[in-house]
Every structure is written in C-alpha cells, then in structure tokens.
Amino acid sequence: xxxxxxxxxxxxxxxxxxxxxxxxxxSRFFVLVLLRSGxxxxxFHLTVREVYFAGVLSLVIIVVSGIFxxxxxxxxxxxxxxxxxxxxxxGSLVALxxxxxxxxxxxxLLFAGRAGSAMTAEIGLMKATEQLQAMExxxxxxxxxxxxxxxxxxxxxxxxLAALFSMVGIFGGYLVVVVTIGxxxxxxxxxxxxxxxxxxxxxxxxxxxxxxxxxxxxxxxxEGYDAPPTAEGVSHATTRTVVTSSLAILGLDxxxxxxxFMGD
Amino acid sequence: MSRAxxxxxxxxxxxxxxxxxxxxxxxxxxxxxxxxxxxxxxxSAEFQNIGSLKAGAPVRSSGVMxxxxxxxxxxxxxxxxxxxxxxxxxxPFPKDTTAAVLTSGLLGEQYVGxxxxxxxxxxxxxxxxxxxxxxxxxEKLIGQVLFDKAQDTGSGKK
Numbered sequence: 001x002x003x004x005x006x007x008x009x010x011x012x013x014x015x016x017x018x019x020x021x022x023x024x025x026x027s028r029f030f031v032l033v034l035l036r037s038g039x040x041x042x043x044f045h046l047t048v049r050e051v052y053f054a055g056v057l058s059l060v061i062i063v064v065s066g067i068f069x070x071x072x073x074x075x076x077x078x079x080x081x082x083x084x085x086x087x088x089x090x091g092s093l094v095a096l097x098x099x100x101x102x103x104x105x106x107x108x109l110l111f112a113g114r115a116g117s118a119m120t121a122e123i124g125l126m127k128a129t130e131q132l133q134a135m136e137x138x139x140x141x142x143x144x145x146x147x148x149x150x151x152x153x154x155x156x157x158x159x160x161l162a163a164l165f166s167m168v169g170i171f172g173g174y175l176v177v178v179v180t181i182g183x184x185x186x187x188x189x190x191x192x193x194x195x196x197x198x199x200x201x202x203x204x205x206x207x208x209x210x211x212x213x214x215x216x217x218x219x220x221x222x223e224g225y226d227a228p229p230t231a232e233g234v235s236h237a238t239t240r241t242v243v244t245s246s247l248a249i250l251g252l253d254x255x256x257x258x259x260x261f262m263g264d
Numbered sequence: 265m266s267r268a269x270x271x272x273x274x275x276x277x278x279x280x281x282x283x284x285x286x287x288x289x290x291x292x293x294x295x296x297x298x299x300x301x302x303x304x305x306x307x308s309a310e311f312q313n314i315g316s317l318k319a320g321a322p323v324r325s326s327g328v329m330x331x332x333x334x335x336x337x338x339x340x341x342x343x344x345x346x347x348x349x350x351x352x353x354x355x356p357f358p359k360d361t362t363a364a365v366l367t368s369g370l371l372g373e374q375y376v377g378x379x380x381x382x383x384x385x386x387x388x389x390x391x392x393x394x395x396x397x398x399x400x401x402x403e404k405l406i407g408q409v410l411f412d413k414a415q416d417t418g419s420g421k422k
Contacts, residue, residue, distance in 0.1 A: 045267070048274050056277045095292050160281025167284035170292060189291065194373070198293040206285075 026222045032143055033151050033221065039144040040152045046145075050153025054115040054217075058161060061110055066165040069102055070094060070172030078177055091188035092195030094173035099196060099205045100261070103166030105253050108212035111158060112245040116220035119150050120241040123224025124234035132225075147221045154220070158213025159206050166205065204260045211252055216245040303353040304331065305389040309363045309376075310344045315399030317365050317374045323349050325378040330355040333376060349376060349393075358383040364397035374399065 040047045077090040123146060126132050132142040170192075178185045196202065220241045227237035314336065323331035331351035339346045351357070360381030367374050387393070 045271075049270060051274045051277065052270050056273045059277060059280075099288065099292065157277075160278060160284075163281055163284040163288060167287050167292075192292055193294050196293040198289055202285075202288050202293050 022226075025226070026218075029222050029225065030218050033147050033218070036141060036144040037148040037152060039141075040148040043149075046149035047152045047156070050149045051157055052153075053118065054111075054150070054154045055157030055161060058111055058114045058157070059164070061114055062107055062161050062165050063168050065106065065110055066103075066168035067172035067175075069106060069165075070098065070169030070174075071176045073097060073102075073169070074173035074176040077173075078181055078183070087183055088187040089191050089195075090177050090183065091173070091192040094177070095170055095192045095196050096201065098166045098169040098173075099201050101253070101257070103169065104162045104205050104208040104212060105249060107162040107165040108158065108209065108216060108249045109246055111154075111161060111213075112216045112220075112249065113242055115154060115157070116216045116241050116245050117238045119154065119217065119220040120224040120227070120238045121234060123147065123150070123221060124227035124229075124237050127225065127227060128229040128231070128234055130229075143225075147225060151217050151221050154217030155210070155213045158216070159209045162205065162209030162212075200260075204256075207260075208253065208256050211256060212249050215248045215252060219245045219248060304350045305353055305387070306334065306348060306350055307387050307389075307391045307393055308346055308348045309393035309396050310339065310342065310346050311363075311365060311396050311398050312344060313398040313401060314345045314347060314365050315367075315374050315401065317347065317376070317399065321373065321375050323351060323376045323378060325355070325357075325380070330378065347376070351378075351387075356386045359385040359387055359391070360395060361387060361393055362395040362397060363393045365399035367400075 073094045074090060077093040078087055081087050081090050081093065123132075126142075126146065132146065135142045135145060174185075174188065177183050178188050223237040223241040223244070227233045317333065317336060319333055319336050321333045322329050323333060331349055334348040334350045336345065336347050338344075349363075357378060358381045360383040362379040362381065364377045364379070365374055366377040381395070
C-alpha cells in the first residue's frame with residue numbers, strides 16, 4: 001500500500017522534474033537562437049525563404065478561414081442584435097471581435113498547425129538524417145544557419161497573417177451583412193470606426209499576434225531540434241508542437257487580454 | 265523554385281499584409297476620423313451631472329463635430345463635475361452658448377452638445393461656459409414621472 005503510494009509520488013516527481021528540465025533546456029535554446037540570429041539578418045535571403053514557407057504558404061488557409069469566420073460572426077451577430085433593434089452595430093461587433101481576439105488567436109492556431117508542425121518535422125528530420133551533425137562537421141552552426149532563419153521567418157509572418165485574417169474577416173462580414181442581408185453600408189463602416197480604437201484595439205491586436213508568433217515558432221524549432229532522431233520521435237515532436245503551442249497561445253491570450261483591456 | 269519567384273511571392277505577401285494593416289487603420293478604426301484641428305481653444309464648463317461622459321467624447325453643434333472633451337474632473341469646492349473642452353478655432357461660439365450632455369440614439373455614446381446664443385462677444389481660450397444642462401438620468405426621470413402622477417391623483421384633478 002505504502003509502496004504503491006511512494007511509486008505514484010515518485011512518478012509525479014519525475015514528471016515535474018522532467019518538465020522543469022525541458023523548460024530550462026527550451027529557454028536556454030531560445031536565448032541561444034536569439035544570440036545567434038545575426039546570420040538571419042546578415043544573409044536575409046535565408047529568412048525570406050522561410051517567410052515564403054511559413055507565411056506565403058499559410059495564406060490560403062488564413063484567408064479562407066478568415067472569410068468564413070467573418071461571415072459566421074456577421075450572421076450570428078445580426079441574428080442576435082436585430083432582436084434589440086440595433087442591427088447596425090453588427091459592424092462594430094464583427095470588427096472588435098476580429099481585431100481584438102479572433103484575428104490574432106485563430107490565425108496563430110492555424111499557423112501552429114500549418115507552419116509550426118512543418119518546421120518541427122523539417123528540423124527533426126534534418127536531425128534524424130544527421131544533416132545537422134554534417135553541418136557542424138563543416139563548421140557551420142546549425143542553430144544560426146537552420147533554426148534562426150526559421151524562427152525569424154515565422155515571427156515576421158505572424159503579425160501580417162493576423163492582420164490579413166482580420167481584414168478578410170471584416171470583408172466576409174460585409175459580404176453577409178451588407179451585401180446579402182442589406183444593412184446600410186454607411187452604418188456598417190461608421191459604427192465600426194466609432195467602436196474600434198487604433199491604439200487600444202489594432203495595435204494591441206498586433207502586439208498579441210507578435211507574441212503568439214514568437215511563442216509558436218520558438219516551440220516549433222525547439223521541438224524539432226530536441227526530437228529523438230527516429231521516425232517515431234519526429235512524429236511525437238510534431239504532435240507536441242501543435243498541442244503545446246495551441247495551449248500556449250490560449251494561455252498567453254488570457255494573460256495579454258487581462259493586461260490590455262482591464263486597465264480602465 | 266528559383267530565387268526570383270520566391271522573392272516575388274514574399275514581396276506580394278508582405279505588401280498584402282501591409283495593405284491589410286493600413287486598411288485596418290484607415291477604414292476600420294478611428295485613426296482617420298479622429299478629430300484633428302490645427303488650432304483649438306480651450307473652454308471649461310460645470311455640470312451637476314455628466315452621466316457617463318468620458319474624456320475623448322465628441323463635442324457637437326447641430327450634429328457637426330467641433331471639438332473633443334479633453335478632461336473630466338470633480339470639483340470638491342462646489343461639488344460639481346468640471347469638464348474641459350477643446351474646440352476647433354474655425355468654429356467660434358458666442359459667450360452665452362449652452363452646453364448640454366446628450367446621448368446619440370437611445371443607448372449610444374454620450375457627447376457634449378453646444379447651442380449658440382446671441383451674444384456679440386465670443387468665447388475665448390480659458391473661458392467658462394455658464395449655461396449648462398446636465399445629463400438625463402433615467403432613474404430621476406422615472407422618479408419625476410411617478411411623482412407628478414402621484415401629485416395629480418392626490419390633488420384630485422383626475
């Protein structure tokens with residue numbers, strides 16, 4: 001009985017210690033990436049290539065999801081608001097929810113699934129096929145040459161993707177609410193401009209998406225670099241990237257929202 | 265994929281992102297409509313009750329935006345609310361202008377409405393608007409109606 005309790009506690013302790021070790025390892029890796037990111041800017045075409053893979057190739061999923069999220073928001077918002085006779089303010093509802101929350105958060109979740117998992121798989125496979133070691137043999141630092149550009153490419157793409165998501169979502173809402181349902185287009189835009197503040201809403205949304213970009217790409221490159229060099233290891237690392245970064249996005253979003261919008 | 269095509273796509277992506285940001289700033293947010301006057305003058309006004317008026321609220325006259333509420337404070341000498349208004353210099357107002365706290369629509373935001381009087385003298389920088397009309401507080405309004413009703417029945421008019 002006592003033995004069982006002890007072994008259970010031992011298991012718990014081992015898990016906690018393991019988690020802390022990985023967190024410390026990950027943080028040191030993150031600092032290392034930042035310290036060695038000179039190459040990413042000196043040879044900027046390396047980063048541009050990663051912007052292509054992380055950003056441009058995510059465009060389709062971001063734009064399509066943005067349109068649909070905006071359309072659904074418009075429909076649902078109109079359905080509820082017209083009961084109170086204020087269907088004109090559906091514009092401000094759509095814009096505020098997209099710019100403040102859904103734009104940064106949903107874009108980051110999609111980015112984690114689309115680009116983060118690809119980054120982990122790529123770096124993990126490079127490790128499994130000993131390409132990283134080969135680079136080290138040739139005195140090329142794999143963190144500066146492989147990890148850095150991927151990290152910065154993701155960080156640069158994320159705010160742009162979030163802005164595109166919000167804008168396309170607002171356009172989707174416009175299609176449903178103004179073009180299809182027939183709410184006045186002037187009221188749609190003017191109510192929106194009344195409600196959305198540039199500094200408080202748009203800049204804060206951008207700050208959010210930047211933080212999410214750092215979190216997702218940092219987790220993705222770390223999981224890839226840390227993956228056991230086997231097929232199973234890489235597949236587990238890819239799964240962990242998506243799960244961990246999604247949880248990190250949602251947790252960070254709550255913390256950031258609490259700081260940004262509880263001020264007054 | 266050749267370097268040139270890759271650069272082109274990244275260029276398109278970055279340009280589209282920046283266009284989206286500019287659209288968000290100009291079309292969606294108040295960055296374009298926010299009140300910007302080259303020269304403005306400052307006047308203050310005292311109110312018994314300003315409702316939920318906040319700094320940054322618009323100042324309108326006949327529905328046209330002429331300025332902004334700069335600051336809201338509470339005066340403990342007289343126990344009234346004191347607000348500071350910044351008004352565009354293109355719009356001079358007479359000295360006996362009335363300021364009222366109004367609401368746009370039934371549940372909309374509150375703003376300060378200015379109604380010009382007939383004085384020859386103009387409001388100058390630092391002047392105080394004497395004639396003010398407080399915000400309508402719903403509870404007080406209902407109380408008034410009930411009170412009037414009770415008085416009417418009590419005096420036997422009806």
